[in-house]
Amino acid sequence: MRRRDFITLFSCTAATWSLAALAQQSAKMKRMAFVQSASKVSRMTVSGPPWYGAFFDELGRLGYVEGKNLGVERYSGEGRTDRYPALARDVVSTNPDLILAVGGRLSLDFKMATTTIPIVTIVIDPVALGLVANIGRPGGNITGVTIAGGLDIIGKRMGLLVEAMQKLSTVGYLASRPFWEDARGAAAREAAKRAGIALSPAILGNAFNEAEYERVFRSLEQDRTDALMISEEPEHAAYIAMIVELAAKNRIPTIYPLREFADAGGLMAYSINQVDVYRRLASLVAMILKGANPGDIPFYQPTKFELVINLKAAKALGLQMPAMLLGRADEVIE
Structure with missing residues (x-):
């Protein structure tokens, strides 16, 4: 075999291996859309308020590290409730593996936008709000955290x-x-x-x-x-x-x-206690990313x-x- 042919063959083989490695890495990467009703996107990080730090630390402990095997796309509704429906549709169009949506009204708009992408949320009373029929077995594609005693x-x-x-x-x-x-x-x-x-x-x-x-x-x-x-x-x-x-x-x-x-x-x-709640949210997110059905996961009711x-x-x-x-x-x- 001529040297030039060998170099070409080696380069093609190396490129094939590289593409295969990238494909394998991509297959392992999960994507989460993190959507807040009003908080600034710049605060929704491990270096933000303590509860966000607790959330990402707990996710890491459970095997999901941002930038390694988890991609996090952050959004804020900026308190503009009239824009929530369009925001929900835009996020759903990116087809993430999971949506973490904080807030009752925002979660209702996500419920309208998708019945297939798993949604994790925090609401005062998901049954009274019409988000799910039962907090013990929500059904559908939604679970999350509700307040013990609700209203x-x-x-x-x-x-x-x-x-x-x-x-x-x-x-x-x-x-x-x-x-x-x-x-x-x-x-x-x-x-x-x-x-x-x-x-x-x-x-x-x-x-x-x-x-x-x-x-x-x-x-x-x-x-x-x-x-x-x-x-x-x-x-x-x-x-x-x-x-x-x-x-x-x-x-x-x-x-x-x-x-x-x-x-x-x-x-x-x-x-x-928001630190406790966001740790629980992280555990729900990890369960779903590992294959659990959100409709089978009871809403967590904090006692702190x-x-x-x-x-x-x-x-x-x-x-x-x-x-x-x-x-x-x-x-x-x-």
Whole structure:
């Protein structure tokens, strides 16, 4: 064989081996679409907030490492609920192996967009929302994390607010109209009725944006609302600093659905432990990527909740927090 022919043959053979190796590596690579309702894409990484770090660390422990055998495509709805249906269709068109969608309204749009791609989600009550028929055996292509007791957490937050303010008579409830008009709003109204207080809806318009929050807080000031509750909707997360600032400026004691609000200067937060929840999400994602059917996987119901009280905020509001309430808090910010 001539030297030139040998070199050509060797090069072809090497190229074939290289392509085969790439094909094998590609076959092992899984693709996950990570979609948040409002959080910035730049935060959805291992170096972002602790819960995202916990999520990717747990995925790695379970055998899926981003850039090695897992591709992660990140998206954010930026709190623009009108864009969710188009976002869901765009993500589904890329045909990922799994979609991690955070938020009830966003998850409903993904449910409409695909019945085959596995979806993992976090929602307050997937049955009440119409996402699945049963949390124990969801069926279909959706599973995830729900809050233990479902809508009862709304009543628990209201009870904490009543305990903090003994002369409480009127509470505002800041939420979108769809939230207020479905089972979640009904749960808030029932909780207020049981507590013997008046509940005043503070309804956002068609979008979560600065102008809408400013308008709602102006109306709360005019209505002389004693205190405020913020709904569970993840879209609020894009405006944490603004909401806390408006509540402080208008001197409205407020209870929030995530500890991030209390960390930012809000009075109180009662929420699921997000680090624990995101670890559980990672385990669900790993199970599905390994071949499990999401419809056979029960929704995980977290049992870890945390009450965070910000004494700096209480002092600024002129509130004397009850000693028993402070004693039950998981963390007191002084």
